[in-house]
Amino acid sequence: MTRVLIVGNGPSAHRLAETLTTRGFTGSVTILGEEPRGAYDRVALTTHLTEGRDLAYPDIPGVTAVVGTKVVSIEPAAKTVNGSIPYDVLVLATGSAPFVPPVPGRDLDGCHVYRTIDDLDAIRASAATATAGIVVGGGLLGLEAADALRGLGLETHIVEMSPWLMPRQVDEGGGAVLKKHVESLGLTVHTGSGVTRIEGDERVTGLLTPDKGVIDAQVVVFSAGIRPRDELARGAGLQVGERGGIVVDDGMRTSDPSILAIGECALHDGQVYGLVAPCMTMAEVAADRIMGGTAAFTGADLSTKLKLLGVEVAQFGAMAGALDVTYLDPVAGVYKKLFVSDDASTLLGGICVGDASPYATLRSFVGSELPAAPSDLLFSPTAVELPGDAPVCSCNNVTKNDVTAAIKEHDLTDVAGVKACTRAGTTCGSCLPLLKKILTESGVDTGTGLCEHFTHSRAELFTIVQVRGITTFTQLIDEHGTGRGCDICKPVVASILASLHNGHVLEGEQAALQDTNDHFLANLQKNGTYSIVPRIPGGEITPEKLIVIGEVARDFGLYTKITGGQRIDLFGARVEELPRIWRRLVDAGFESGHAYGKALRTVKSCVGSTWCRYGVQDSVTLAIDLELRYRGLRSPHKLKSAVSGCARECAEARSKDFGIIATEKGWNLYVGGNGGFTPRHADLLVQDVDTATLIRTIDRFLMFYIRTADRLQRTAAWLENLEGGLDRLREIVVDDALGICADLDAQMAAHVATYADEWRATLDDPVKLRRFVSFVNAPGTPDPSIAFTTERDQIKPEILQVTSR
């Protein structure tokens, strides 16, 4: 059995181990990492600081990952590391270290680098007692660090040696536009400026420049480039480059054939790579070679597109050419430049600042003939059809052909499916518009019809019903569909009608549209009985009400279980028992918990500042207010929520469709989380807002989701598919970019004003009550097929005879 030992636990190491595992490698894989934690997504480092995002990669089954273990020596002859740990194949993925220029004072308290989660935690700790910070280095990482300091509330300066920012990605014209953007955010940029020394005794007090005097600051972050970590390789006698980096061949092999090197520590053809995409490719090449393949790394495209400090910056191909076409709009802060060959026929490269929308398309034409006039390419790039071998996602090395093939093979119908099957769009996300375009080109109607009865998507039906004021299914299907509907379109229309008109879901013709759960206002279980969940807002309940639930469960012999949403579920009720059970519950002050509906389920809460020693806000009161506000709101899928009273997050709010976490200053609102089949953490939509702003933002978020989501699409998938993602959502519901907020507000106000408990309304209506029988010709007879045994002193359904599978 081949023993693969990987030194280093960054993204490259993780990708290597993951590739080996998914390709069925039969040997053992061990990772040794020096950081005290498992592998995490370094690319998204800043979000750890600004959003508290959890960056950990999932564990890879079958791979042994040892954290907190620094490798200090390799013994190539004995094939061991640290004198005793054996390997057959050793892979060095040691990454790089930030370069700190040798200036006096660089070790003072308050001086940092920007590389690991520990670095960021240290920066945050220093920032807590600081008012101003300086980033040394105005490159890609430097601007990210500056954004982080700004996010921590510091007056922020950037000191860059070159005459403009991001000199490796943009030219002087682009740099000037970029500088204006950055300064408009309140940052101070000092370009063409060096560092003489860091001032201070123990703690940093400022930074002395050769020509601009002292800049006062209590935090300094060095981001002046990186150096490959090749010290282990040097110690083992492996060949290294003059300026650092472990020399590797196209198969990632070092000068010792049993030792490979990948990622930022590797020197290939005289080049080290600090971008994620080439490092991932190296990891995949190494995996192939370890498994006996012949894959080769032949250098990489250094194109980049990123959004820093709210500015899009992109660079692809060459940064010079015989001819160039430049567009500059200093008012909007947009700069675009294409470099072409001297006969103006071949695209050589380009730079975008302020609007990088041409990037995804143009990058794939580098080195080939221009598909259209350069000015057209700069303004409407998506009109151009991509060649099949064009790279669509360079982070994960996916071509257009790969995407087209996956769409055919797996019958994919949306961007989320393409992401899951090809990995395209899962790293930086810049290619998502292209994925959508390829779906359309492949004949997938991305606004897919619901079913054979409607060619419209759910969102389109919603608009039709709303604009035309349609109130019945019959009218809708007569005028806009065919046939008489099915189990797919009927509940969708029922949900739309309920969202827009909020009448009783069993009123008139609507009753025939409801799934059995909504039809009986309870949850169907496997033996044909139903379960009942009364609403317990925020999970708060008086002893008296708790006793009533216990009495009802006892009197009707119901199996009783506490749910994950701080409620109580009562199982085993027959149809004809439901009204009698509700009567008891409603009389005691309960109402429907809508556990059966595609509707708001529960708003979970921790105990909050009322009792908790750590709580900073009253999470229980907010949870109750929210649950009562949104109860009964019908939506494309179930809605879950939670409120945590402090950052310890005991209510698990970030796994919810909308989760609220208290801060010292107010509330943070996270949206688009869920557990389930594909867990997703919710993303921060607004920060430190007061209660009124919070509720207004949730109102709009929910209504916009209800208007535009597909059938059975949770907020997580909806947000993943939303063009422009979280930023666009914020523009729409916070900045009112579409001018629809007044409408959304009015719609939610109407919902709140017209809410009525469905259980009570049913009990008050003898016509509706007549449906609650097992047999229409024998109303008093219970269903004889339903039988129970006993387990742990409660009922349990008897197993039913199944005649077909």
Add this chain to the structure above:
Amino acid sequence: MNWIPVCPFPDLLPERGACALIGGEQVAVFRAHDGSLYAIGNQDPFSGAYILSRGIVGTRNGEPTVASPMHKQVFSLTSGVCLDDPGTVIPTFPIRVTMGMVEVSVK
């Protein structure tokens, strides 16, 4: 034919089912949008539960159907054939209206 009365016709909701217990047999009866009636066995062969009368009524390519509320397999109301798994067939029964009463024959 032995016709057993089940309920008055207006008791059946359009495009919704109800269950009748006839000599120990559970029969799901349905009233379509146009008023036509159908009767099939109430047991869902895939789950074993007696619940087909609680499914959503509709059409597939014009054929009247009901979808099992358990796991959504669709059955033809005219033939009892499962349209998602044509090897599976459930019983169908003659049904009619006499003097305003819905009647089903199980034998």
